[in-house]
Amino acid sequence: MTERVKVVTLGCEKNLVDSEIMSGLIHERGYQLVDQADDATVIIVNTCGFIDAAKEESVNTILDMAERKETGRLKALIVSGCLTQRYKKQLMDEMPEIDGIVGTGDFHHINKIVDEALRGKKPAMVGHPAFDYDLKLPRIMSTPRYTAYVKIAEGCDNACTFCSIPIMRGKFRSRSIESIVAEAEGLVAQGVKEISLIAQDSTNYGTDIYDGFKLPELLNRVSEIEGLEWVRLHYAYPGFFTDELIETIASNPKVCNYIDMPLQHSEDTILKRMRRPGRQRDVRELVEKIRARIPDVALRTSMIVGFPGETDEDFNRLCEFIRELKFDRLGVFTYSAEEDTPAVRLPGQVPDDVKEWRANTLMEIQRESAKSNGGKYIGREINVLVERYDGRSDVYIGRSEYDAPEIDGEVFISNCSASIGQMQKVRVTHAYEFDMSGEGLS
Numbered sequence: 449m450t451e452r453v454k455v456v457t458l459g460c461e462k463n464l465v466d467s468e469i470m471s472g473l474i475h476e477r478g479y480q481l482v483d484q485a486d487d488a489t490v491i492i493v494n495t496c497g498f499i500d501a502a503k504e505e506s507v508n509t510i511l512d513m514a515e516r517k518e519t520g521r522l523k524a525l526i527v528s529g530c531l532t533q534r535y536k537k538q539l540m541d542e543m544p545e546i547d548g549i550v551g552t553g554d555f556h557h558i559n560k561i562v563d564e565a566l567r568g569k570k571p572a573m574v575g576h577p578a579f580d581y582d583l584k585l586p587r588i589m590s591t592p593r594y595t596a597y598v599k600i601a602e603g604c605d606n607a608c609t610f611c612s613i614p615i616m617r618g619k620f621r622s623r624s625i626e627s628i629v630a631e632a633e634g635l636v637a638q639g640v641k642e643i644s645l646i647a648q649d650s651t652n653y654g655t656d657i658y659d660g661f662k663l664p665e666l667l668n669r670v671s672e673i674e675g676l677e678w679v680r681l682h683y684a685y686p687g688f689f690t691d692e693l694i695e696t697i698a699s700n701p702k703v704c705n706y707i708d709m710p711l712q713h714s715e716d717t718i719l720k721r722m723r724r725p726g727r728q729r730d731v732r733e734l735v736e737k738i739r740a741r742i743p744d745v746a747l748r749t750s751m752i753v754g755f756p757g758e759t760d761e762d763f764n765r766l767c768e769f770i771r772e773l774k775f776d777r778l779g780v781f782t783y784s785a786e787e788d789t790p791a792v793r794l795p796g797q798v799p800d801d802v803k804e805w806r807a808n809t810l811m812e813i814q815r816e817s818a819k820s821n822g823g824k825y826i827g828r829e830i831n832v833l834v835e836r837y838d839g840r841s842d843v844y845i846g847r848s849e850y851d852a853p854e855i856d857g858e859v860f861i862s863n864c865s866a867s868i869g870q871m872q873k874v875r876v877t878h879a880y881e882f883d884m885s886g887e888g889l890s
Contacts, residue, residue, distance in 0.1 A: 454488035459496025472586030495531035499784035514545035594869035687725025714769035746850035748777035754803030757796035822879030
């Protein structure tokens with residue numbers, strides 16, 4: 449009987465790409481991929497190990513999947529990803545439910561791991577975290593057919609004191625422009641209209657294999673692909689955001705006027721403790737420069753509250769910073785003490801209840817900014833990528849270039865003439881906290 453395999457993906461989009469490659473390898477091996485875990489004889493849980501909440505979710509998912517062994521259908525439970533890269537011994541020692549593990553630098557050996565687990569060998573392949581996928585590896589997309597993620601680099605060299613990514617993913621390694629463009633061309637040939645370029649530190653792209661910052665060139669090269677509508681950029685590190693990159697986003701019509709730039713905090717004392725580049729003055733100047741050259745831009749950022757040493761005064765100034773800069777999109781995270789990171793040893797650890805209160809407070813401030821920011825779109829005509837139909841309200845729902853998949857808002861469209869996966873011109877009539885609605889134009 450052909451083994452039936454379910455791949456469960458947790459964590460970020462970079463993990464999603466890894467899962468899609470594992471799915472391609474499994475399919476190439478002759479195994480059947482299934483949508484439901486209850487139908488699987490083999491389950492692979494691709495874990496996240498970035499913060500405590502993610503680790504807890506990963507462990508709970510492993511245990512939940514393991515319950516299917518009681519039915520006798522599930523033969524092998526494999527665990528991959530960041531959690532295995534970081535906690536190989538603990539997982540194998542403390543979770544007998546696991547039949548095999550594979551790390552972030554070895555997931556291209558997934559078929560060997562599955563085969564050995566099915567033979568009862570309890571394989572564990574966790575070596576160096578560095579692995580650079582290429583076009584020789586098959587890939588089965590799990591996203592809707594019109595949108596896809598493309599990794600442009602792996603790992604990170606920034607050594608922020610709170611972050612364990614370098615431990616789990618290794619040093620920063622760019623892919624070649626030719627490899628990225630070739631992959632994007634293949635995806636567009638399959639019907640993809642939107643490509644999101646992702647890396648832990650996208651603005652540093654190319655510095656390790658070329659003679660400088662090559663993200664502008666990469667954006668231009670990818671945007672030349674015929675049939676591609678949008679190129680979206682994620683995780684733009686503020687320390688390397690060049691004037692050339694700003695000009696490229698402003699002048700290239702296919703590059704979304706959307707910048708995902710994690711800042712993490714506003715206060716110089718905290719930024720220094722975090723080992724982040726630049727200071728608040730630099731951030732303000734950069735945001736001002738971006739908005740001056742790209743007035744239409746949607747700026748997304750993320751902030752960490754409760755970092756060791758963050759005082760009430762620091763937090764109050766952070767709140768004022770958010771009020772003043774009025775970011776279009778904001779993610780707020782409570783600081784998570786990650787073992788083996790320098791921040792764990794810093795004095796002034798903040799109680800959990802204070803962290804939660806600060807996070808909720810900051811998001812309430814952001815809600816007010818979102819309400820006022822949304823008004824600028826009313827009356828405008830925008831392109832919307834149609835994603836689904838809601839029969840109950842008889843409207844189509846999609847996203848604008850100002851909204852990334854899964855994490856941002858949506859546009860509700862009446863009188864839509866486009867098909868799902870196609871672009872629809874929409875006149876915006878209403879704006880809400882995070883979403884918009886409007887009428888489709890012929």
